Amino acid sequence: MGATTTQAGVARRRTPTPWGSYLTLAVAVAVMVLPLVWMVLAGFKDPDEIYSSPIQWLPATVDATNYASAINAVPFGNFFLNSAITTVIGAGLKMMLGLTTAYALVFLDFPLKKLVFGVVIFALLVPQQIVIIPNYTLVAELGWINTYQGIIVPGLASAFGTFLFRQHFLTLPASILEAAALDGAGHWTRLWRFLVPISAPTIAAVALVSIVAEWNEYLWPLLVVDRAEMMTLPVGLTLLQNNDGMADWGVLMAATVLVTAPVLIAFFALQKRIVSGLTAGAVTG
Amino acid sequence: MEQVTDTPVVSGGPRERTGHRSPPSTPAAGPAPRPVQRRRRTPWKAWLLFLLFAGPNVALLVIFTYKPLLQSLYYSTLQWNIGSAVAMPVGFQNYADWFTDPTTPRIIAVTLVFTLATVGGGMVIGLLLALVLNRRLRGTGAARTVVVAPYVLSGVAVGLLWLFVFDPNFGVTAALLRLVGLASPDWYNDPQWALAMVIVVYLWKNVGYVALIYLAALQSVPRDLVEAASIDGATSLRSFRSIVLPLLGPTTFFLAITTLLTSLQSFDIIQAMTKGGPLGGTTTMMYQIYQEGFQSGRAGYSSAVATILFAVLLLVTFAQLKYVDRKVHY
Numbered sequence: 001m002g003a004t005t006t007q008a009g010v011a012r013r014r015t016p017t018p019w020g021s022y023l024t025l026a027v028a029v030a031v032m033v034l035p036l037v038w039m040v041l042a043g044f045k046d047p048d049e050i051y052s053s054p055i056q057w058l059p060a061t062v063d064a065t066n067y068a069s070a071i072n073a074v075p076f077g078n079f080f081l082n083s084a085i086t087t088v089i090g091a092g093l094k095m096m097l098g099l100t101t102a103y104a105l106v107f108l109d110f111p112l113k114k115l116v117f118g119v120v121i122f123a124l125l126v127p128q129q130i131v132i133i134p135n136y137t138l139v140a141e142l143g144w145i146n147t148y149q150g151i152i153v154p155g156l157a158s159a160f161g162t163f164l165f166r167q168h169f170l171t172l173p174a175s176i177l178e179a180a181a182l183d184g185a186g187h188w189t190r191l192w193r194f195l196v197p198i199s200a201p202t203i204a205a206v207a208l209v210s211i212v213a214e215w216n217e218y219l220w221p222l223l224v225v226d227r228a229e230m231m232t233l234p235v236g237l238t239l240l241q242n243n244d245g246m247a248d249w250g251v252l253m254a255a256t257v258l259v260t261a262p263v264l265i266a267f268f269a270l271q272k273r274i275v276s277g278l279t280a281g282a283v284t285g
Numbered sequence: 286m287e288q289v290t291d292t293p294v295v296s297g298g299p300r301e302r303t304g305h306r307s308p309p310s311t312p313a314a315g316p317a318p319r320p321v322q323r324r325r326r327t328p329w330k331a332w333l334l335f336l337l338f339a340g341p342n343v344a345l346l347v348i349f350t351y352k353p354l355l356q357s358l359y360y361s362t363l364q365w366n367i368g369s370a371v372a373m374p375v376g377f378q379n380y381a382d383w384f385t386d387p388t389t390p391r392i393i394a395v396t397l398v399f400t401l402a403t404v405g406g407g408m409v410i411g412l413l414l415a416l417v418l419n420r421r422l423r424g425t426g427a428a429r430t431v432v433v434a435p436y437v438l439s440g441v442a443v444g445l446l447w448l449f450v451f452d453p454n455f456g457v458t459a460a461l462l463r464l465v466g467l468a469s470p471d472w473y474n475d476p477q478w479a480l481a482m483v484i485v486v487y488l489w490k491n492v493g494y495v496a497l498i499y500l501a502a503l504q505s506v507p508r509d510l511v512e513a514a515s516i517d518g519a520t521s522l523r524s525f526r527s528i529v530l531p532l533l534g535p536t537t538f539f540l541a542i543t544t545l546l547t548s549l550q551s552f553d554i555i556q557a558m559t560k561g562g563p564l565g566g567t568t569t570m571m572y573q574i575y576q577e578g579f580q581s582g583r584a585g586y587s588s589a590v591a592t593i594l595f596a597v598l599l600l601v602t603f604a605q606l607k608y609v610d611r612k613v614h615y
Contacts, residue, residue, distance in 0.1 A: 024417045025428050031489070032431050038457055039446040055460035097342040104338035109331055116339055123350045125602060127550045129571050130591045133360060133367065133578050134353030140368070157345035187334060216439040218553040223579060234441040238557060241445060249449050259442045267437045271430050274437065278494060279501040 036260075042253035043067065050249050066254035070240060073251065076258065078229045079236035082148075086221070086232060087214040090152045094214075095207050098161030103191045105162070106169040107177065117166075123159040128219065136223055150224045151232070155217070161206055164280050168202045169195065205277030208270060215263060233259045354595075360588035367584040379589035388565060395480060396549075396569040402484045403491070403548040408540055410488065411495025412533075418496065419503045429500065433493035440490065444557030447486040476566025479559050483567050486554050491547070495540055502536035503529075542605060549598060570594045 042050060043066050044059040070076065105117055135154045144150030180194045196203065218234045225231050228239060240255050241247060267274060361379055365372035383389055414432060418425050435443060450457045451472040459469035470478040506529060549571055555561060561568035561576060568576065570590060578587030
């Protein structure tokens, strides 16, 4: 009786409060949150408070001096704009490529389908670092150093997205597409007018994960950009670190807050979708 | 291309489950005139259509993944500095150099320690977190969100904020250790402590992902089993080992491959915190590829390291696939 899920409430009564589990949860949450709190607090501290020998946990005043210094030391506005542009365009195009490729793999007749699918899947196994030197050489030859296309294009191809969209399309009932075909809709219309709207939750989930990845991308933009005004946020952040020998922790932490806050806010607002995007690849297996 | 629809009217026939083959596939029932022939020679329209839909993506994969993969193989046989117009073919000299270089054993050791600690540690901690999060306790929803949050943050930002936490003079760890009367290790200048620091930070950032995936898998395990496993005290560990763990097999396999790939690629945390130092204490093979290629400019040598690493990666992945064929029950 206690085993039936409908009676879960009753079953629960009988078990003692699982203090061990609560303790584990509390520790896990504290370990995850406290470093972030420390970062935010440090952003408001003046140097005396940061370099004080019994540690000073809280800033005496909440003022934005460090933020002003960070913004004045490096072109933060540019970083932000560059990150936004490369993220939106990069993730947007990647979604489109993933959707069209998945459509082709599922709904089009073509003899080399298996091969194309293999090409997409195997690419998942190739780490970016393995190919940075040839790609850097190519981008340099094209004159794309310090350009948006140089940052975006080499990482544009969609492998994981294609895989996920294919999985999703395979679960759709055939009747949807048959109805569209009866209407005389071409393949292009079928994809964008029929499939994309009914796949919105999946697409949103994959898109959000892709946006996060794009926003945080570091190695490639670091290689292909050396002019400050073309840098993205993560690259620009290290510029601040390298400015002088000794780290100015207050300023650096203020800048780190500026980089992480938008992502954290977006994450907490959209966490359901992001979480389903992150788990999408695993649970289908 | 008209569809020969047999949907509503001919409901009697055993309709073959054709999945989603698009229009003119063979209508299963009935002696259809000659539909087979139409499929045999792919009309140019079908080629064009497929090219339009899948072509751009495949082209990008070829240009920026497959071609460079081969190029990298070729570069590895050259003595060539990046940006230089002259390159000298040296055969396998770069490989020989790497295997005999005095720093190589250290780099292999660092790579192994970092990879095993982040992949193994991440899976163990992630599974434990998932088991706790899977219990119906107050606040597990919020806790799950918090645990995953660091995963979406920039590795550079995470590295920098932890660098301050670990500051041997003014950081949190130093203050906490002082509370219990200990001196802070020199996280910045001691190679071993630096490696430990980088591993801890990597785990902090990524363990939420593992927990999340395990949690999703656990939620598809019949609840009674898990509850039984966690309540029954003495037998709990055994029932967990013999019931829940096998059911998590496919997930563990998936995570083993994906976390191995991400761990081997980790760059931003190392770059932000230690730049491979001190004394090479955090230089993994992946970091060496970057260092040799872009700091020392030895593109040929760097490509050789990349090729070796990729070969190892392929071997490990295929070994895992082989293993899973025999061991994991779907």
